[in-house]
Amino acid sequence: MTERILDHxxxxxxxxxxxxxxxxxxxxxxxxxxxxxxxxxxxNGVRTLRRHEESGSPRGIYCNIGHCFECRVTVDGVQGMRACLTPVKDGMVVTGGGQLDAPVRDWRKNNG
Amino acid sequence: MADLIIIGSGPAGLSAGITAAECGLSVLILDEYLKPGGRLLGQLYEEPGGKWWNGIEETRKLEKRAAALDLDIRLGTAVSNIEKEDGLWHVYTDRETFTAPSLLLATGAAESPVAIPGWTLPGVMSVGAAQVMTNVHRVKPGSRGVIIGVSVLSSAIAMELNIAGIDVAAIALPKMNEVNKDGANPAGVMDSLLHVSHMAPSKFVQFGSKLMQNDFMKKLGITFYPKGGVKMWGIPVMLRKAVIEICGTEQVEGVILATVTTNGQVVPGSEQRIDADFVCIAGGLYPLAELIGLTGCPFHHIDELGGYVPLHNEQMETPVDGLYVAGNITGIEGAKVAMSQGVAAALSIARNFGRQGLDDILREAVEYVGETRRKAHIQFHPEVAEGRRKMQQYWEEYEAAQERIAPEEPVVEKEVLQGV
Amino acid sequence: MTDKDMIICRCEEVTYGELVETANEYGCNARELKLRTRAGMGYCGGRTCRNMVDAVACTVTERDSKQVTLKYQPPVRPVHFGDLGAIGHD
Incomplete structure (x- = not known):
């Protein structure tokens, strides 16, 4: 369980x-x-921010300073926002992307 | 329109902005992060004499000076491209496009990873990420961690995690492969650590100082290095163990450690699993050159400076007219060096802008960069001075070549920019 | 998980095995390795994996120390199509 460092x-x-x-x-x-x-x-103990678009593997913060884009999420409808450098506001709606459909690849896998 | 745009509000960019404003230039500073300070923010270590170097406090001091000078600092502004047209730099951001005749790139460094199976799992982060989470945002990266990669940076951050009450189970090497090479070689890592033994705790120094003597002793040292590691601040530093896998399905659950030979080869049957809920990857820093890479500025690969570095002189000028650099983009060093480089760069810019009477203080500022380097408490590469010497030599060779081409007219810029 | 299946480029999920095999088969430099495998061509622009791709290429080719091995291209941060095409945008 993660927690805040209240007294350092x-x-x-x-x-x-x-x-x-x-x-x-x-x-x-x-x-x-x-x-x-x-x-x-x-x-709040949440590590997984999104899933890889193709494989669906879980991803969380990696570099934490905006370089790696692993933490990209959708914030109030805007895609590709970096959770590591976007300030949280009251009432914000954040969603992490999931695995995307890949009909051509899946078709190939099953018929190729 | 500002006289000068600075990209990066870390120690170099802020110091440069302050000095440039003091010289009467109008300055605009851009940074994509939500706070000014850059990598300085996360720094926290005890200096010889017991005084703490607190990056947040140091940033606050710079911010105060910047505010007194009314510096325009735009945070949360990511630069996606820069172009030069008719003697003006156009800086494209996700908000608007800015224009200025002078541009200082103080974009700092990025972290280089080591690759370990399982390193994409949530809970695995760069060591710098853990530092920022802990010291800046004050959220524990986890309750028990393992740091992969033994270096000055990783031991300093291990200590910071320790101070914040976070359990670090071990600092160990990465498994040897084609991408991890240097960082996975016990003898090599030992050698580089001994160069900075003045900052390691006494136990490590006692163990290490005997080994400095010669190669035979070093070899002996790594051969007999305790398999359980040498403890600093209660954290085992393992030079004869490597993390060969990070375990977990949805997030980090632990790592598999194995004993390695003095050359970094895994000893079969020595694998052991230890529990952890976070893992830090420490593969070192490299100069972040992506923006200057768009300008046509020439580069040189200098190991001692951390990788590809833009050609520049001691006055922080590049061969591209109106383009300057300062801080870790010029080579990996501490924040104090970055600040002194920022001051030198700003004085150069002001002088080239036609401000009079700056020659003497610019010379002093350049000397001060060297002095700061010599006194540095933390050196990321033991041969950094040699790296700087190489860069100066490349600069002189470049200048000589330019004079051969056109003794009168500076053709540098045209020639360089055509390559974009 | 074996080293072969270990991911190097996190964005495009290019594995260590693919990179080492491609480098050995074609004896390619970093740029060619990138183009053949897509390593470094994903969302982050190669900031995270560039040194590792470079390291694999350097096992089969000589480093050009005077030229960045994986050239930088604008935009260095992802740009929304809306922003690219916007008229009257500053």
Whole structure:
């Protein structure tokens, strides 16, 4: 189980206000306003942010600074947003992409 | 229109922006991240003498100076392309297009991975990702982790995780293969760590200092290196164990460790599984050159600087007119070096803009970069000074070649930009 | 999972086995290796795997130290088609 580091021996206490609530894949979560979506989800124990479009393998944050795009999600209808650098806001609707249909490939697999 | 656009608000970009504004230039700083500070933000270590280097505090100091100068810093703004037309740089972002006669690229570094079976599982992240999650966002990357890759960077971050109360079960090598080579070689890793033994805890130094003497002793050292590792801050540093697989179905559940020979070959039958809910991949940093790669600026591959580095001189000028660099894009070094490079770059830019009386302080600023490098607490590559010397030599060769082509007229820019 | 099936390019799911086999079969440099396998051609633009693709290519070819082995192309961040085509967009 993941958790927040509320009191750090060098960095001090964490300010956890103001709280916001947002949706990820239809479920409601609580976060701290303007923290990255990925941090808010990890604090809630959510690691899987999307599935690979072709294989469906689960993916989560990898680089956490916007380089790898592994954490890309749809935020309020906009695709390809990086959860690691998009600030979470109250009422945000976030969805992680899933495996996509690939009729040609599947047809080949079964008939080729 | 600004006089200068800086891409990257890390230690180099912010310092440059401050200095340029102090010289009277109008400056625009762009960064795709949600906070200024770049990789400086996550840094947290104790310096000799017991004072803490706190990246968040250091960033705050820079931010304060920037605010006092009314610097225009646009965060959450990702640059997708840059082009030069009629002596002006056009910087295309996901928000708008910006234009300026001078451009400073302070885009920093990216992490290079090592590849381990299972490394796409959720819970596997770059070591820098764990650092940012822990120190900047204050969320634990997990409750028990394993770090793959033994280096100055990974041991520093292991310590940071430790301070935050996160259990690090082990720091071990990656399994040897065609892509992990150097980082998977116990003797090589031992050698590079001994060069920075001044920052390792006493136990490691005691063990290591005897081995510095000669190659025979080094070989002996790695042969007899304890299989259970040498503990620093209570974390076993394993130079004779490699992670050969990351286990889990939906997310990380553990790793498989195996004993390796002094050359990094897995000893069959030595495999053991340990539980973990997160894994950090530490393959080192490389200069992030994607934007400067679009300008036609020449490159040189210099191992000591971390990979392909844009050609530049000590004044942080590139051969492309109006294009400058500072920070880790010029080679992997610490934040203090990056800041000093930012100052030097800004002074160069102001001087080339026609500001008078800057020659002396520019010379001092360049000297200060060297001094900062010599005093650096953390050196990512033991031979970084040699890497810098090579770059300077390439610059001189380039300049000499240009003079042979056209002793009067600077043809550099035209020639270079045609290649885009 | 074997090393052969280990993913190198996370975006395009190109495996270590595919890269090593392709490099050995064609003796190719990094660019050719990328074009043959699609490693480094996915969503992230190769930022994550470029050094590993480069390393595989360097087992069969000599590194050109004066030229970036995997050339950078704009856009270096994904751009929405809407933004590309937008009229009157700044």
């Amino acid at each position: 021996s060098v960095l001090g206490k964490l300010d956890t206000s103001p709280k916001v609530s947002f949706l990820f894949n239809g479920k409601e979560y609580e976060g701290i306003e303007n923290e990255p979506i990925a941090a808010a989800l990890l604090a």
